[in-house]
Amino acid sequence: MNLRPVVLKLGGSVITEKAKPLTPNLKAVKRLAEEISDAKVTPLIVVHGGGSFGHPVASMYKIAKGFTNKGQLVGFSKTHEAMVSLNKIVVQSLLDKGLPAFGMPPSSFVITKKGRIHFFQEETLKQAVETGLIPVLYGDAVLDVDTGFAILSGDQISAFLAVRMKAERLVMGVDVDGVYTADPKTDPSARLKRHLTLAELRKMKGQVGGATVTDVTGGMLGKMSELITPVAQGVNALIVNALKPGNICKALRGEEVIGTRIER
Numbered sequence: 001m002n003l004r005p006v007v008l009k010l011g012g013s014v015i016t017e018k019a020k021p022l023t024p025n026l027k028a029v030k031r032l033a034e035e036i037s038d039a040k041v042t043p044l045i046v047v048h049g050g051g052s053f054g055h056p057v058a059s060m061y062k063i064a065k066g067f068t069n070k071g072q073l074v075g076f077s078k079t080h081e082a083m084v085s086l087n088k089i090v091v092q093s094l095l096d097k098g099l100p101a102f103g104m105p106p107s108s109f110v111i112t113k114k115g116r117i118h119f120f121q122e123e124t125l126k127q128a129v130e131t132g133l134i135p136v137l138y139g140d141a142v143l144d145v146d147t148g149f150a151i152l153s154g155d156q157i158s159a160f161l162a163v164r165m166k167a168e169r170l171v172m173g174v175d176v177d178g179v180y181t182a183d184p185k186t187d188p189s190a191r192l193k194r195h196l197t198l199a200e201l202r203k204m205k206g207q208v209g210g211a212t213v214t215d216v217t218g219g220m221l222g223k224m225s226e227l228i229t230p231v232a233q234g235v236n237a238l239i240v241n242a243l244k245p246g247n248i249c250k251a252l253r254g255e256e257v258i259g260t261r262i263e264r
């Protein structure tokens with residue numbers, strides 16, 4: 001492929017009401033579709049998280065722990081189906097703006113090994129991009145060569161794609177303004193970090209000794225560890241608040257926006 005795509009990850013905390021099972025944040029999804037349309041970036045690959053669609057059923061059947069009993073099989077499929085229904089909402093909102101969005105289920109072309117991407121049949125995705133479609137992938141319940149099945153996060157998928165597709169940039173939309181010195185939802189003294197380096201990412205993950213620069217936990221820590229490989233390979237990543245109107249449009253265009261820029 002000649003053109004390097006922009007990879008956009010939309011967090012589950014942005015596109016769903018996290019506390020209410022199976023409830024999309026339709027207002028946010030529609031506004032984001034409009035921003036993606038306004039940004040006019042091509043090629044573009046969208047990946048979204050699960051939020052309140054994937055997590056409740058996956059945890060009820062303990063899908064992330066792997067295959068231990070046949071009773072989980074129904075839960076594996078139900079987890080996937082919940083994600084398919086969220087994907088339909090995202091894809092339809094993009095289609096409503098006239099964008100050629102195309103839902104692609106990761107479980108149909110990815111197999112993991114202990115939860116990490118092991119096999120990725122990329123030809124279909126590449127051809128979809130070359131044809132001019134906007135693939136819309138998502139965190140999914142996938143088959144795993146070691147554990148039977150696993151939960152593959154949208155964060156892992158988007159970081160993987162950023163490397164494999166040599167992304168122009170990777171934009172991650174979340175429900176906070178970026179990476180802070182501590183979780184801004186619980187620590188009012190947390191300060192936003194506008195820039196992070198690869199060395200700082202590695203420190204966060206404990207790969208390098210010494211004091212950590214930030215107190216990053218939960219979902220944000222997972223994102224930071226996924227970003228190590230793409231950033232090491234020269235992909236610039238940007239974490240922005242996708243709940244604030246205008247941010248995703250600016251970030252997609254490469255314009256100045258409040259957030260955390262992560263560079264090698």
Ligand code: ADP
Binds near residue numbers: 010221
């Ligand atoms: P999403 O579901 O949108 O992908 P997550 O909920 O997985 O996002 O991760 C984002 C969350 O990480 C934030 O809402 C925030 O509460 C939490 N978090 C923890 N530590 C930090 C930190 N140091 N800076 C920013 N966010 C943090």
